Amino acid sequence: MSCYRPESAPVAGMVPAAADHNPAALMQPRAPAATPREMKNGARVKSNNVAPQGVYLPNYNILTPHMRSPEYVQMSAAAAMTLGIMSGRMHRCSCTRCLNLLLTYPEGCRANCAYCGLARHREAERDYADRNFIRVDWPAVPLETVIGIVARDGAASPFHRMCISMITHPRSDADAVAVLKRWTDRIDPSAIPVSILSNPTTMAREDVARLRDLGADIFTVALDAATPEIFDRTRGKGVQSPHTWAKYWEILMDARDIFGPQKFGAHIIVGMGETEHEALTLVQRLVDLGGHSHMFCFFPEKGSLMDHLPATPRDQWRRVQLARYLIDYRGVRVEHMAFDGAGRVVDFGVPGSALDAIIDEGIAFRTSGCPGKFRDDVSACDRPYGDSPPSNVASYPFQPGRSDLRKIRRQLRLVERREP
Numbered sequence: 001m002s003c004y005r006p007e008s009a010p011v012a013g014m015v016p017a018a019a020d021h022n023p024a025a026l027m028q029p030r031a032p033a034a035t036p037r038e039m040k041n042g043a044r045v046k047s048n049n050v051a052p053q054g055v056y057l058p059n060y061n062i063l064t065p066h067m068r069s070p071e072y073v074q075m076s077a078a079a080a081m082t083l084g085i086m087s088g089r090m091h092r093c094s095c096t097r098c099l100n101l102l103l104t105y106p107e108g109c110r111a112n113c114a115y116c117g118l119a120r121h122r123e124a125e126r127d128y129a130d131r132n133f134i135r136v137d138w139p140a141v142p143l144e145t146v147i148g149i150v151a152r153d154g155a156a157s158p159f160h161r162m163c164i165s166m167i168t169h170p171r172s173d174a175d176a177v178a179v180l181k182r183w184t185d186r187i188d189p190s191a192i193p194v195s196i197l198s199n200p201t202t203m204a205r206e207d208v209a210r211l212r213d214l215g216a217d218i219f220t221v222a223l224d225a226a227t228p229e230i231f232d233r234t235r236g237k238g239v240q241s242p243h244t245w246a247k248y249w250e251i252l253m254d255a256r257d258i259f260g261p262q263k264f265g266a267h268i269i270v271g272m273g274e275t276e277h278e279a280l281t282l283v284q285r286l287v288d289l290g291g292h293s294h295m296f297c298f299f300p301e302k303g304s305l306m307d308h309l310p311a312t313p314r315d316q317w318r319r320v321q322l323a324r325y326l327i328d329y330r331g332v333r334v335e336h337m338a339f340d341g342a343g344r345v346v347d348f349g350v351p352g353s354a355l356d357a358i359i360d361e362g363i364a365f366r367t368s369g370c371p372g373k374f375r376d377d378v379s380a381c382d383r384p385y386g387d388s389p390p391s392n393v394a395s396y397p398f399q400p401g402r403s404d405l406r407k408i409r410r411q412l413r414l415v416e417r418r419e420p
């Protein structure tokens, strides 16, 4: 597992403590409860059949309207604030650069991923449009309203990218196409490129090709789990969910063929029981295929089947975040790094002064995702506080400042070397 290069010394003072990572034995989802028949498949919303009126902000005290894509889409609270259709302020962020559009249906997502607030097992508890997702509410908005605002703003739009996020639903493939067509009818995809966050379970190769032909720029697959075992446990048979590792890789390889180098990628959630070496081996595999990885720090989403588990310890997260950046953007290979017996990074494979400079630049610790217009290694998708509270930031949705970098160094446990 270890491979030292002579020019890079191990990082002094960086001996991980026993509880500095989430081990596999700990990260077990609880079992989903059975849903009463009368609450399945959005029955409550469909029987009430309340007509939507404009923007819907999640509200547990009124009947949820009957909203469906492609007429309606959901978006992050950050995107809704940036569009000006929801009031509020984001801590240390003036706006988000990526407009995430999530397909929506009363039946919701038919998958049951253990870490996800949108999962099917929540049907009895909360209507789909009212469920939290990556820590925040997602307002539902008429697609034409969204497109109208972005088209009106033209070159002044704050958005560097739009992303259509599919869910597991029989209409998802057709509606992703419909949303993309309506968008590109009015907005030039070379001005605001479009990414697809796909749902491989319902897709075939021709669906991938169709999205590319209609103007999509980047295609991503949310593998989320770093190993087949964790995939099966958290989003496959282990939680009565339909996804398989093999199908996700089939569509990922289709995307590689159809979209080409640097135009495909995969999401990985760090801290669900994989070792750092396993996560970074996957990052290397994606780079060797010509793609990128987009990383999330595991956070126990309220109401999910993993909400009783600890968030990823910051030192584990920072090590993987830094190592992933080195592999994705600085030409370092996982074989150049060294790992301890628990698979933790103990040497990043870079001479100390070079590593210091990369840490000080801060970009490695920003949110990762599809690129925006600033530079290739700065993501448009900044997902403010999507994987942590603002009080203990995991992915920085802004350029980390000096005090942030001091904190990052402490979390990396490099502080002993820098400040003896």
Ligand code: SF4
Pocket (backbone or CB within 6 Å): 109, 110, 111, 112, 113, 116, 117, 118, 119, 120, 167, 168, 235
């Ligand atoms: S497929 Fe996506 S939206 Fe659906 S439960 Fe899994 S992670 Fe959540």
